[in-house]
Amino acid sequence: MTTAISSNEKIFIDSHYGVVVHRDFKPLYADDTYAAYYGYTSSExxxxxxxxxxxxxxxxxxxxxxxxxxxxxGRLKPGVRSYKNIDNAGNELIVLTVDHIVEWQGEPAMQITIIDLSSQIETQRQLQASEERYRELIDGSIQGIVVHRNLTPLFCNRAYALMHGFENEQAMIEHGSILPFIEQPFHQQAFEESAALINGTAETIKAEVKGFKADGSTIWLSLLSRPVIWNGEQAVQVTAMDITEQHVLREKLEHQANYDGLTNLLNRRATSEILAQQFEVAKVEKQALSCVMIDLDNFKHINDQYGHQVGDEILCLFAKVSLQNLREGDILGRWGGEEFILSLPGQDQLQAAAVANRLCQALSQAAVKTKYGELFFSASMGVATVCPEITSLDQLVSKADRALYQAKHNGKNCVSVLHDTEDEP
Structure with missing residues (x-):
């Protein structure tokens, strides 16, 4: 695995450690701590x-x-090693190093993190403590790291604890399990991925999961999991990055791309994609599917007489009342202007007509407040249902559109149905 680092990016590592990046031992980056270890006054x-x-x-x-x-x-894994080094005055140093492959200016390079163990080499305890601390530096100290066995945490760094709303690492460890901090739909995935890493069927696993902080608020994490040996036994190390802001932004952009900005209904493009999928399922599995074209009556007159702000309020009220009278699986989208389209999966012609009539009645009882008093409005609707003669979605929509024209012709504020044998109203 390589980690991309730009040439002008500061590497955030605890000040007790020195960092250098090199390619074929030609230095590309060094921090001042590294320079000081070897008797130099600056990284330059x-x-x-x-x-x-x-x-x-x-x-x-x-x-x-x-x-x-x-x-x-790739023949050797990055790891913790010890070397005898020499400073610029010729003094011998004993250092502990962690090597790690990174990407520097588009090409692989080696990042070395060091600590001077010259004054500590006598005690095995200090050496082991340093090695344990370095386990969290493999993927960078600004990332959250947790080591678990069967989702029971054995170790976590401060960054991981903080991103989950804990004051310190110990508070996170004492909680006993990381499972409560993962949303329930991701639980099975977590168990399966952990098992795959432990039994050797996977070397690394990348995933994005939705979880929770200690206070119950939502967090989205990008996870990189890999097997490790912890105290002589197999375990899983997870490197976590908080991507909540990115995820929220992505959801916002996706919403803007798929939903109408005024009514918050699906826009024409998104509605067309869903209708196409529903149409194919209905034809293949021989399921009922009905389509209703809806047009608000006299909408141009409303805009001209009361203004576009009132017109916008009516469009939003239409969306609100309609959604209150539809099933969860029904799809309502804004087709354009004051025209809307409704998909009713699983509804035959009689059922779709009943839904349309109920909706038509509910809309006729809704009103917006204007300076002239309450303003009521109505809608005309045309219903068409998938039948053997209809072989494409365009034909179904066209038939519903013709039925809508018939409803307008019949006096508006009503529902018209084109039967299977009717090609034209």
Whole structure:
């Protein structure tokens, strides 16, 4: 796996650690902490070095070269290692490193994170503590990381705890399970992915899931999961990024693309796509499907006499009243102007006519308030139903449109039905 880093992006890592990025040991980036470890006053002095090999003791250079080639080629996994290094004054340092492949200016490079263990090498406890801390640095310290076994957390970093609304890592761990922070529809997915990583059928799994914070508010996470060994046993490490803002923005853009901005009904394009799918299902599975074309009566006169603001209020009231009188699976969309289309899956001709008549009556009882008093309005509707003679959605819509024309001809504020044998009203 590689992580993209732009050349002008600051790498946010705890100040106790030094970071350098190189390609074939030619330094591409170094922070000031890294420079200070080797006796330099600034990162620019490190970047001026012809090769980082001069900072590695002579006996260790062959090992460093082999490790670089192995990790970059994929033969070795990125990991935690120790080296003897030399500062610019010739003093020997013992450092712990974490190597990690990143993308730098469009090409793979190696990121090395180091800590100076010269004063700590005596104690195994300090070494182990450092290795544990480095487990959270593999995918970057600004990301949330949790290690779990069967969704029971064994470890999490501060970023993961904070993104779930906990004050610290321990509070998250003590909760006992990460499952309550995943929305129920994603539970089965979580169990299956965990099992796949543990039993070796998957090496890494990427997913986006909806979850919850400690206070119950919603959070969307982008997850990268992989198997790890934790205290000698198989476990799963999950790297999490909070994408709630991106997800909300994406939903907003998708809504804008599919819904009418005034009535909040589906727009013509989105309605056409759904109708096409419903039509194909109805024809293949021989299911009933009816279509109702709806037009608000005398709408131009309303706009001319009362103004477009009142006209807009009527359009919105039409949408509200209609949705209150339809089933959850019925599809109502704005076809254009004051014209709407209603799809009634599973409804035959008689049932669709009954729905249209009920809706027509409900609309005739609705009114908007104007400075002249309450303004009532009405709608005319044409009903058509899928039959053997109809072989395309265009034919079904056209038949409903002809039925609508007949309703207008019959005096408006009514429903007209074209029977299967009728081609023209």
């Amino acid at each position: 002095e490190v970047l001026a070095l012809p090769s980082l090999l001069q900072l590695i003791s002579q006996p260790e250079r062959t090992k460093a070269l082999a490790t670089y080639d192995g990790v970059m080629s």
